[in-house]
Amino acid sequence: MKEKLSRIMEDAIQQIEESKQLDKLNEIRIAFLGKKGELTSVLKSMKDIAPEDRPKVGQMVNEARANIEMKLEEKKAAFEKKLLEEKLKSETLDVTLPGKKLASGHRHPNNITLEAVEDIFIGMGYRVVEGPEIEYDYYNFEALNIPANHPAKDEQDTFYITKDILLRTQTSSVQVHEMEKGKLPIRMIAPGRVFRSDEVDATHSPTFHQVEGLVIDKNITFADLKGTLQEFAIRLFGEGTKVKFRPHHFQFTEPSAEMDVSCFKCGGKGCRFCKGSGWVEILGCGLVHPHVLEMSGIDPEQYTGFAFGIGLERITLFKYEIDDMRLLYENDTRFLKQF
């Protein structure tokens, strides 16, 4: 009996090991362990065995069954593993095919620049404010120390609606609105659209944007102006950026200056962007003229301040190496999607 059982077992194990596919294992299971299987038939023949031997034979049969089942499971697992491997292999992807994207839109490069500028000044405690684009002559000129018939008025090629109402030529008008509110100290920037009667070409546009800055407080100095704008330039253009202040003239500041930054393309060596000079002019600035303070009801003996005006397009054009300003207003998506 014992021999018969071990023969059945060996036979089963041999067949399992030789099997080539998953289906075959089932056949083997049926052939040995099924209702009519060989091992089952041994159990069925128990009645021919002496009763005292039955438990022992039963145990032997069970052991043989357990062995065969174990072998079957092992083999099955091996088959499945192999199948999975084959499947995974067949599912290999070309990772260099393009990714699927939601085609999200793009912000205008001018506004990307503006947000960077705003972040810097907000970090230094500046509020961002706005003023009207169609403006009274008083705010655009007179309150900024540019009286009627002053030649400086002609320099700005103003668009007029009526004698007293015009399209603002500079965001400096917002300075006056802010000062008139009478809340001191002031730290503000005022971004916005301005208008000058320039024909459209690669470097001119009758519409462009400025960011005005105004600080009024006690003991504000020209050194504070320089330090603030240097900080701004370094944060906007990166460590190592140098600034240069040159005397200039604006009616509403005294002393006045223009600020150049070391060309961020060539680092100051001279290239076509800075026309070989190594410097790029980006803003005008100065200490607020005491007459301007007086006109807006601020005592220049107690308060001083500085103001600056940044040309937004100028920075955008240089930063992205855009050589034609018209691209900013054409709205060709092949251009806009680059930012």
Next chain:
Amino acid sequence: MNTSLSWIKAYVPELNCTAKEYTDAMTLSGTKVEGYKAFDQYLEKIVVGRINTIEKHPNADKLVVCQVQIDEDGREIQIVTGAPNIKEGDKIPVVLEGGRVAGSHHDGMVEGGLKIKKGKLRGVESFGMMCSIEELGSDREMYPDAPEDGIYILSDNPEYKDAPLGKDAVEVLGLHDVNFEYEITSNRVDCFGVLGIAREAAATFGKKFIPPVVTDTGNSEKVEDYIRVDVQEPALCTRYTARVVKNIKLAPSPEWMQRRLASVGIRSINNIVDITNYVMEEYSQPMHAYDLDTIADQKIIVRKAEKGETFTTLDGQERTLDDTMLMICDGEKPIGLAGIMGGENSMITDSVTTMLFEAATFDSTNIRLTGKKLGMRTDAQAKFEKGLDPNTAMEAMNRACQLIEELGAGEVVGGAIDYYPVKKEPVVIPYDADKINALLGTDISEEDMIRYFEAIDLTVDREKKLVVVPTWRQDLERLVDLAEEVARFYGYDKIPMTLPESSATTGGLSEKMLMENRVRNAVEAYGFCEGMTFSFESPKVYDKLNLEADDILRKSIVISNPLGEDYSVMRTSAIGGMLTSLATNYNHRNKNVRLYELANVYFPKQLPLTELPDERVQLTLGMYGEGDFYDLKGVIEELFGKLGFSETAEYTPDAGKTFLHPGRQAKVSYQGTEVAYFGEVHPEVRKNYAVGERVYLAVIDLEKLFVLPKKTVKYIDVPKFPAIVRDISLMMKKDLLAGQIEAVIRKKGGKLVEGYELFDVYEGEQIKSGYKSLAYKIIFRAKDRTLTDEEVSGTMDKMIAALEEMGASLRK
């Protein structure tokens, strides 16, 4: 404004610097040098030579072979040339082998110049080149005696004929010079003259400034016997000086003068005209010369023109005047438009024998307005407009007469007319070194400050701590102006850099700006790119948009001096710009374009404007390609949600927009306020903009929207009990709207309806024509229990009954 370096050095003889050093230092001290051109930048190895012999070229009729001596020791080189104007014994500029010239005779300047090598011309060797003035990088304006075509013959010019052979010809010709171009700010009237710039240069480099010494001029006659002056408008003519020159000998002015004028772009005419121009450049004081014999009654009257009076200026143009314009007249008639241009009737001609010199100061505003009204812009006018110093007028006049005598251009009559009723006195400003340092954030000693003041000819009273400002510096009025002078000469670059240490402030964007940024983020997530268009529009856009005659969008603000019609009105909507941008993209064959703009539009409160208009920001969305009406609607719904306006907005058909498709447009209201409209662009309008695909537009009035109450976000329990879902399919006439069906679902469903979803819209076969089918999935749920089928069915029955009453029938 331009000057040559040599002209500056005429008044600052110690100045010794390169063009680059000059540019940098002057720019840093406030006289911005925009650029410069060195006349000798491409000139190398050019010497004075003499043609010893000229022989025929053996192989060419038009060429000759010259032996040219190039030093005093007799060294000769052979040069082959085709120049027509040379003879033996001529001294000429010669560029030697390996040298460089600025360009070619016919093509002018060449970037980098031209290298000269030895070569063979038709078989004969040539070891250099004789130069024309153009090859030396100059022209006949600066060297009027140069031939039109040929070599510049040095020996024909008395100034150069004795130049030793072998000497640097560039030096001989005075071409080691630089022309600087300045950007002078409007406050520095004095720097519109060479003397003003020279004074700045002297102060910048710490050298002595030596202005011309103006000597007494004139014979023993009296000017009063020749001319009387009557100024009838003292407010407009603050000073009028006049002198007379007789026995005029018109001739070319000397070359040094011609060259200086040419270096700043002024053409030489004759000695008299050149002297007036020269003095104008030197002192920034315009002068005018009248032919005295044409002046009636020996009398000058300065008065206003009569309205409608006509006058022919010396350019031959007849001008119609008005009664604000200041005229120079004689006893009978006008002879000059004050400060702008003289008259044809009194101008200097070749037959002039006696002339009247005028140097005056006129009211800057009056000159500016007159020039503007007449459309004129002369050099003299440009100077007067800045407001000249009357105290300079007489000195300039005497300087001109000195030059007349020095150049032998005529005989100056003794004495001068000087109408100058109110002398302009210098401004006195108290200075306070501590205050100046407090403004600048510096620690500059009072001694240094005084030194800076004195370097620019301000007089300092140390006792009283006063600065006396010469009248030519009209820009210096108060302490801050002195602070700028100190800063300029101390050096802007040496002022320290600090951050304000004063009060703390809180910064940030306004609520409106934060909302605008959220709008940008929301629509960009849906693929819209931000565009920017001009705030001006063409009024033609109204017709392109098919607007009705009384459409509010037509009521736009008109610019009184626009850049042409296309930019003549302020936009009342950005859709014109949007459609133009979409058309640009369509032309460029860009596919699936989505654009947005956050644009200010301008609505007048009344026309013409008497107060500022209503300026409001609108969001305009535009798209073509993938996506339709419902995609755009989805963007609007999502945008409203993102902004916190998450109640259901109301969409009503027909927004009344003539530029949109009549059956595909909607008005959007939120809590009763109309805030937006959108739809498909009318095919005719689309055609006007030449876009060949369906275009969709939306306009959202953000300022209206932003002020509406936002829904505050509050947590709602995540459902704990299961939902029951029922589908219904309804058939109805096409004009019954989904919105009406949904209103019934909400109303009849009450609290039990958690939500619903339209999952099918169908029209076509299997359905009666004029009808459509809508299929909804309706989700029922209670917060506190599991619903029973009976409850749901009861609600459904009521819902269906109401729907059927409305004309929708259940499809089975």
